[in-house]
Every structure is written in structure tokens, then in C-alpha cells.
Amino acid sequence: ATPTSIMVGTGRAAQMGIFFRKGESLQRLADARVVAVDKTGTLTKGRPELTDLILAAGFERFQVLAAVAGVEAHSEHPIAQAIVRASQEANGREATPAQAFQSVTGFGVTGQVDGVDVKVGADRYMRKLGLDVSVFEAEVARLGDEGKTPLFAALDGRLAAMIAVADPLKPTTRQAIDSLHQQGFKVVMITGDNRRTGEAIARKLGIDEVVAEVLPDGKVEAVRKLRDTHGLIAYVGDGINDAPALAEADVGIAIGTGTDVAMEAADVVLMSGDLLGVPDAIGVSRATLRNIR
Ligand code: ADP
Numbered sequence: 587a588t589p590t591s592i593m594v595g596t597g598r599a600a601q602m603g604i605f606f607r608k609g610e611s612l613q614r615l616a617d618a619r620v621v622a623v624d625k626t627g628t629l630t631k632g633r634p635e636l637t638d639l640i641l642a643a644g645f646e647r648f649q650v651l652a653a654v655a656g657v658e659a660h661s662e663h664p665i666a667q668a669i670v671r672a673s674q675e676a677n678g679r680e681a682t683p684a685q686a687f688q689s690v691t692g693f694g695v696t697g698q699v700d701g702v703d704v705k706v707g708a709d710r711y712m713r714k715l716g717l718d719v720s721v722f723e724a725e726v727a728r729l730g731d732e733g734k735t736p737l738f739a740a741l742d743g744r745l746a747a748m749i750a751v752a753d754p755l756k757p758t759t760r761q762a763i764d765s766l767h768q769q770g771f772k773v774v775m776i777t778g779d780n781r782r783t784g785e786a787i788a789r790k791l792g793i794d795e796v797v798a799e800v801l802p803d804g805k806v807e808a809v810r811k812l813r814d815t816h817g818l819i820a821y822v823g824d825g826i827n828d829a830p831a832l833a834e835a836d837v838g839i840a841i842g843t844g845t846d847v848a849m850e851a852a853d854v855v856l857m858s859g860d861l862l863g864v865p866d867a868i869g870v871s872r873a874t875l876r877n878i879r
Pocket residue numbers: 625626658661662663665666691692693694695706707708709735736737777778779780800801802825827
């Protein structure tokens with residue numbers, strides 16, 4: 587490949603709001619066969635809403651919401667903001683922020699609210715704490731199949747509620763996935779979220795494969811495994827927890843409205859806040875390489 591044609595290609599991409607930070611990634615993207623994508627904030631808006639709160643016997647809605655929101659007030663996770671907003675709406679005021687807040691990455695969060703020990707997170711967090719969530723089994727299955735994320739709250743070591751949040755898809759995601767398919771790509775979702783939830787969203791979008799319930803380090807591992815089977819991998823993400831996978835991928839593509847950490851780890855940055863820049867980037871890359879070869 588001549589440096590001049592690569593420069594022309596990256597220039598053309600830049601006019602479309604696609605920034606190739608290195609010329610090599612333009613070449614590598616032309617040879618990739620798989621696009622792996624993060625879910626939250628990449629396929630979805632990253633702005634979930636609380637949709638359901640189902641109480642265990644002996645617990646009261648406002649009390650549980652205030653306790654949970656007190657802990658989530660300290661968390662940066664999009665799920666946390668959904669819970670804080672719901673509590674504010676229900677109780678008409680901000681919850682008392684928790685003491686001794688701790689985030690258990692990939693599992694959930696914990697803290698003390700008015701002397702009560704509060705824990706909120708995924709089913710695996712409750713299992714880690716020795717709590718049985720099977721009373722909510724039917725609801726978890728139903729809500730998961732609707733593409734909602736099931737969470738659980740425990741107060742003083744007792745399971746208090748199941749909470750569901752739903753994160754709407756970005757309006758252009760479906761079209762972007764269709765374009766990637768037309769370009770011959772296999773599209774794989776990699777998410778820390780619940781398997782049922784991930785699979786429901788993948789079905790809706792026509793995504794080919796789902797790697798779900800991955801812990802934060804698991805995204806890198808998932809990219810490596812995909813590479814062993816399929817060759818060059820492009821990975822698209824927006825979050826802090828995507829940075830290692832963006833760096834590991836043969837072409838890391840960051841959504842420009844995402845975190846700075848993701849953009850720094852990426853080879854390509856999309857100025858548009860959505861996935862449509864990915865098929866566009868591939869189009870430019872292939873056109874450039876066709877002219878060269
Ligand atoms: P993702 O970005 O794909 O959601 P994370 O590793 O950030 O992956 O989170 C994995 C899971 O851990 C979430 O789907 C959720 O179930 C749980 N979790 C993480 N942070 C929180 C939080 N602040 N409140 C409740 N649950 C959380």
C-alpha cells in the first residue's frame with residue numbers, strides 16, 4: 587500500500603467523521619471478517635429506565651427504592667442513574683446517599699443507608715453473597731426475554747426485590763447491522779449483561795452470536811477467542827470497560843460520544859454517536875485498498 591493512497595483514504599474517512607488514528611488500521615479493516623460489539627451505549631442508548639420493581643414478601647416499595655437509590659447515587663453505571671431517577675420520581679426527593687459505598691465491578695454495588703446494609707446487582711452478585719434468587723425465576727425469564735436487564739436488591743442480607751431496567755436501542759443500530767451483514771461480516775455481541783437479555787436484543791437486531799455475562803476482563807478473552815476462530819477482529823465500544831478489548835482487537839473502533847478512555851484505546855474514532863460509522867469506515871477502507879491492490 588502506498589502512503590499516498592492511505593492518506594487519501596484516511597482523509598476521505600475524516601470528511602465522513604471517521605478518524606483513523608493509524609494508517610494500518612485502514613488496511614486491517616479491509617481484511618477483517620468479524621465485527622464484535624459492546625451492547626450498552628453502543629447498540630443501545632446507554633440510558634436505561636427502571637421498568638419493573640417486584641418486591642419480596644415483607645418489603646415496601648418506597649423503602650426499597652430509597653435504599654437502593656442511596657447506594658446507586660455513588661455509582662457511575664448507567665443502571666445507577668435509572669434507579670436514582672426512579673426513586674426521585676417515586677419519593678419526590680433525593681435519596682440519602684449511602685455510607686461505605688463500594689463497587690464490585692461486574693457484579694453490583696453496596697453501601698449502608700440509615701444503618702441498613704444494601705446490596706444491588708446481577709444474579710451472580712446475589713449468588714456470590716449466598717442468596718437464592720429463584721423466587722423470581724419466572725419474572726427473570728419473562729423480563730429477560732423482553733430484552734430487559736434483571737437486577738436484585740438485598741437489605742441486611744435478605745433478598746428484598748427484583749428490579750428490571752430497559753435500555754432502548756439507538757434508532758440506527760438495526761440499519762448498521764444490516765449493512766455489516768451485506769458487507770459479509772459476522773456480528774457478535776459481547777456484554778456483561780444477563781444472557782437472556784443479550785440474546786433477546788440480539789434476536790431483535792439479527793446479531794449472529796452473543797457472548798454474555800462476561801466479567802470486565804472477559805471482553806479481552808472473548809476477542810482473543812473470536813480471533814482464533816475467525817481471523818482479524820474489529821471491536822466497537824464506548825465505555826471505560828471496553829478499553830482493554832479495543833486495544834486487543836485488530837481494529838478497535840470507539841463511539842465518539844463515549845468515554846475518553848475508550849477513544850484513547852481505539853484505532854478508529856467515530857464522530858457520530860452511533861454504529862452507522864462502522865459500515866462506512868469499512869466501505870472507505872475497502873475502496874482504498876481496492877485502488878492500491
Ligand atoms: P455492561 O457494561 O455490559 O453492563 P458491566 O461489567 O458494567 O457490563 O456490568 C455487568 C453487570 O453488573 C450489569 O449488567 C449489572 O447486572 C451489574 N452491575 C454493574 N454495576 C451495577 C450497578 N451500579 N448497579 C446494579 N448493577 C450493576
